[in-house]
Amino acid sequence: MRILLAEDDPMLGDGLRAGLRQLGFQVDWVRDGVAAERELGTGDYAAAVLDIGLPQKDGLEVLQALRQRRIVTPVLILTARDAVPDRILGLDLGADDYVVKPVDLHELGARLRSLVRRAHGQVQDVLHCGAVVLDPSARQVRLEGESVALSTREFDLLHVLMLNAGRVMSREQLEQQLYSWGYEVESNAIEVHIHHLRRKLFPDVIQTVRGIGYTVPRTQDSP
Amino acid sequence: MKLMRPRSLQARLLVMTMGLVVVIWVGVAFVTWVSARHELDELLDGHLAQAAALLVVQQIEAEDADEVADAPSLHKYAPRVAFQVFHGGHLVMRSANAGTAPMTAKGLGFATEWFHDGREWRVFSTRGAQQDIRVYVGEQTASRREILRAVLLSMLLPVMFALPLLALMLWWAVRQGLDPLRHLSMVLGQRRPQALEPVALDKMPSEMRPMVSALNGLLERIESMVKAERRFTADAAHELRTPIAAIRAQAQVALGAGSDAAQRDHALQYTLAGCDRATRLVEQLLTLARLEAEPATPAPSAVPVNLSGVARRVAADLAPAAMARRQSIELEADAPCLVAGDDVLIGVMVRNLVDNAIRYSPDGARVLLVVTTEAGHPVLRVEDSGPGMTDQEIAHLGERFYRVMGNDQTGSGLGWSIVRRLADALGVEIQVTRSGPLGGLAVEVRWPAQ
Numbered sequence: 001m002r003i004l005l006a007e008d009d010p011m012l013g014d015g016l017r018a019g020l021r022q023l024g025f026q027v028d029w030v031r032d033g034v035a036a037e038r039e040l041g042t043g044d045y046a047a048a049v050l051d052i053g054l055p056q057k058d059g060l061e062v063l064q065a066l067r068q069r070r071i072v073t074p075v076l077i078l079t080a081r082d083a084v085p086d087r088i089l090g091l092d093l094g095a096d097d098y099v100v101k102p103v104d105l106h107e108l109g110a111r112l113r114s115l116v117r118r119a120h121g122q123v124q125d126v127l128h129c130g131a132v133v134l135d136p137s138a139r140q141v142r143l144e145g146e147s148v149a150l151s152t153r154e155f156d157l158l159h160v161l162m163l164n165a166g167r168v169m170s171r172e173q174l175e176q177q178l179y180s181w182g183y184e185v186e187s188n189a190i191e192v193h194i195h196h197l198r199r200k201l202f203p204d205v206i207q208t209v210r211g212i213g214y215t216v217p218r219t220q221d222s223p
Numbered sequence: 224m225k226l227m228r229p230r231s232l233q234a235r236l237l238v239m240t241m242g243l244v245v246v247i248w249v250g251v252a253f254v255t256w257v258s259a260r261h262e263l264d265e266l267l268d269g270h271l272a273q274a275a276a277l278l279v280v281q282q283i284e285a286e287d288a289d290e291v292a293d294a295p296s297l298h299k300y301a302p303r304v305a306f307q308v309f310h311g312g313h314l315v316m317r318s319a320n321a322g323t324a325p326m327t328a329k330g331l332g333f334a335t336e337w338f339h340d341g342r343e344w345r346v347f348s349t350r351g352a353q354q355d356i357r358v359y360v361g362e363q364t365a366s367r368r369e370i371l372r373a374v375l376l377s378m379l380l381p382v383m384f385a386l387p388l389l390a391l392m393l394w395w396a397v398r399q400g401l402d403p404l405r406h407l408s409m410v411l412g413q414r415r416p417q418a419l420e421p422v423a424l425d426k427m428p429s430e431m432r433p434m435v436s437a438l439n440g441l442l443e444r445i446e447s448m449v450k451a452e453r454r455f456t457a458d459a460a461h462e463l464r465t466p467i468a469a470i471r472a473q474a475q476v477a478l479g480a481g482s483d484a485a486q487r488d489h490a491l492q493y494t495l496a497g498c499d500r501a502t503r504l505v506e507q508l509l510t511l512a513r514l515e516a517e518p519a520t521p522a523p524s525a526v527p528v529n530l531s532g533v534a535r536r537v538a539a540d541l542a543p544a545a546m547a548r549r550q551s552i553e554l555e556a557d558a559p560c561l562v563a564g565d566d567v568l569i570g571v572m573v574r575n576l577v578d579n580a581i582r583y584s585p586d587g588a589r590v591l592l593v594v595t596t597e598a599g600h601p602v603l604r605v606e607d608s609g610p611g612m613t614d615q616e617i618a619h620l621g622e623r624f625y626r627v628m629g630n631d632q633t634g635s636g637l638g639w640s641i642v643r644r645l646a647d648a649l650g651v652e653i654q655v656t657r658s659g660p661l662g663g664l665a666v667e668v669r670w671p672a673q
Contacts, residue, residue: 009465011497015472018490022479080464102468105475 001116001136001159002026002177004048006036006062007078008055012101016049016078019105024139024152025112026179033057040066044176045073046116046160049108052079052090060093067094074115078103113137120163127162129216132205134162143201150200153178157193158216161206166218168209190214232404236397241390248382252375259374263367268333271347275360278308279351282315282358303366305344309357326359335364403428407435419446459508462637466504470497507637510571514644528566530601530670531556531594537573538592541581548586552577556594562601562670564649572645575638576605576666584609589661599672609663617655 003025007013010031017027028045030036033054040048040062052059063075076097077090087098096115099108113136117125127134133142139155141148150158160177161169169177171190186192194206194214206214305321307314314323326346327334334346338361346361403426410422421439424432473493480487538554545552562569573592580590584607593604612620620639646653651670658665 009469011493011500012465012469012472014493015469015476015490018476018486019472019479022476080461080468082461101464102471105472105479 001046001112001156002028002044002179003112004036004039004045004073005029006031006033006048006054006059007051008032008053009051016105016108020049020109020112023105023109024156025109026156031055033059033062037062037065040071040073040075041069042176043071043073046163046177047074047076047096047112047119049076049078049112050095052077052081052086060090063090063093063095072119074112074119076108076111076115078108110137116163122163127159127165128219129162129165129205130219132158132162132201134159141201148200150197151193153189154193154197154200157190158197158206161214161216165216168213168215170213173213233394233397233401237390237394240393240397241386244389245386248379252379255378256371256375260367260371263370267362267367268345268347271333271345271360271362272349274304274306275347275349275358278306278316278358278360279349279356282308282310282351282356303363305361307359309359311355321359321361325357326361336361403431407431419443419449455512462508463501463504466497466501470494470501473497504637507641511637511641511644514641514648527561528564528569530560530562530569530603531558533566533570533573534592534594534603537570537577540574541577544578545581545590548581548588550581550584550586550588550590552581552590552592554592554594556592558596560594560596560601561673564651564670568645568649572642572649572668573603573605575642575645576668579638579642580605580607580609580664580666583607584663588663591658591661597669601670601673603668604665606658606661606665607663608658608661611657611663612655620655 001024003020005013005016005020005027007016007029008031013029013031017029020027028039030039031054034056036048036050036054036059037057039045050059050063054062059077059079063077066073066075074096075094076099077095078099078101079086079090080101082100090098096119097111099111113125117123117136125135125137127136131144134155135141136159141150141155141158156178157174160174174190197206206216208214302320305318305326306316307318307321307326308316309325317323322339325348326338326344327336327348329348331348331350334348336344336346338344343364344361345364345367346359348357348359350357407422407427419442421442422435424435424439427435473490477487477490477494480490534554534556538552542552577590577592584590589608591604591606593602593606595602595604642653646668651668654667654669656665656667657663
């Protein structure tokens with residue numbers, strides 16, 4: 001899951017990036033409001049962690065500008081301001097969650113997963129697709145009750161596809177969602193991961209839509 | 224003798240009013256007594272003279288009487304008056320209570336004598352036209368005193384009864400008059416400690432207005448102080464949240480690093496750095512809190528402070544921090560430069576300025592400390608070759624927690640608040656400009672001319 005972290009404090013930003021990466025998120029870190037708005041404008045992020053006191057452009061202004069541009073990426077505000085009016089203002093401006101520093105990394109991860117899940121219309125944390133069950137918090141995939149060992153990339157790819165179940169995702173969209181900057185993206189990486197997933201699970205788990213991309217069918221038991 | 228002053232306003236007013244009433248009454252009584260005695264003396268003396276004149280006339284008509292006649296006593300007051308008539312040196316007539324010797328040896332007119340009966344008498348003597356008749360008329364002065372006493376008593380007795388009544392009424396009136404005071408103390412007494420709004424003035428008696436206005440002024444000052452204090456606490460708590468959040472995040476990263484030793488080491492290094500940063504922030508907050516608790520202008524120490532010495536000490540203290548970032552720190556302070564003020568406070572201020580210069584200048588920058596005297600003003604200047612500041616940024620300096628955006632330093636902006644506060648306390652001027660020789664920021668501290 002690709003997350004944008006907008007935090008101007010070098011030490012906190014470094015810690016959050018490292019911590020969220022440990023939890024399996026792909027994290028891009030920007031240090032000012034203008035960069036945050038530019039990056040979020042691409043729509044490639046599953047969610048954003050936004051500090052309010054950002055240089056150049058206040059976090060709340062960034063949020064307001066995004067929502068005016070109808071960019072609905074879930075935004076979690078992470079701030080030192082804990083007064084109730086501040087929280088209300090943040091949520092009214094379009095924030096999806098409001099967390100006061102300091103925050104537990106695991107809680108932050110859980111909140112981000114929950115934001116992403118709800119943004120995709122999923123109520124349950126655990127995703128179902130036929131006999132495949134994906135548990136994002138445990139980072140575990142089971143096929144008919146049996147645990148299946150997947151690499152980080154394979155898991156993330158399946159996660160994105162299952163979150164967008166019933167929708168066709170292009171290779172570019174999948175690449176954008178999965179890889180954070182600085183990673184070398186090989187031209188056929190997506191195809192390789194899909195091939196491995198089909199081999200480890202079952203061939204029809206991911207369907208190819210020729211010339212467009214890939215999709216995971218929406219099943220009855222996924223609400 | 225030390226007078227006991229009653230502590231209660233009511234008792235004081237009552238005692239003073241009653242005291243004045245008594246003094247005035249006594250005064251009036253004294254004046255009445257003096258004038259009544261005078262009038263009485265004139266009246267009775269007149270009667271004595273009249274009686275003497277009558278006796279003289281009578282003697283002229285009855286010249287041939289040889290015997291000494293004793294006049295009958297006709298009134299209960301008769302023993303108190305007496306007379307003698309001498310004819311040619313012989314006593315011819317007298318009242319029963321008069322002796323045989325002339326009542327007075329003094330000449331004609333009025334005299335006051337002590338008689339053999341042990342009483343004081345007022346005597347008038349006169350003589351007839353033919354020199355041989357001599358008449359003495361006397362009256363006991365005690366009767367005059369009795370009349371006077373009666374007059375005074377009739378005046379003072381009602382007052383004796385009236386005084387307690389008057390005291391009671393005055394007590395009530397004073398109590399009524401002091402009612403607004405009691406009301407005010409009740410209103411203030413029932414206030415919660417947080418209630419600092421001013422007391423309404425419109426219904427106050429004019430005498431109480433200055434006091435209540437002063438009280439309102441005090442309340443206002445307390446309120447602004449409490450607000451500043453509250454804001455400071457809130458700001459400080461917020462400012463501490465970020466370093467604590469960083470420490471927490473880094474510690475969790477270290478815990479979750481697993482077999483990645485490099486990541487764990489990095490996270491632990493950052494955890495320690497975060498602790499140092501939080502410590503520095505707390506120190507700055509404490510410095511600021513201490514400064515704000517002190518009066519605006521602390522008494523300068525009697526010993527003048529050598530500014531060059533302070534600058535040298537600070538530069539030596541901070542040189543390791545500068546060298547760690549390959550910055551050069553130079554001091555230009557040739558002559559001793561004496562200024563008034565507290566050397567500890569001056570040291571804290573210079574330290575903050577140099578610390579800011581080091582912190583906000585890039586690696587390899589130059590920091591220059593100059594101590595000099597310009598037109599009689601001792602001047603300390605801290606210059607650096609850093610990025611400097613825009614006019615807008617300079618205008619924001621010294622706002623608590625204001626930080627120049629876009630730098631990697633983990634400052635809190637508190638250093639400037641401390642410098643500003645110290646400048647106020649020390650009575651010095653601070654000017655921020657662009658450094659001529661180094662191109663970065665120049666901060667100039669200017670003392671008043673010596």
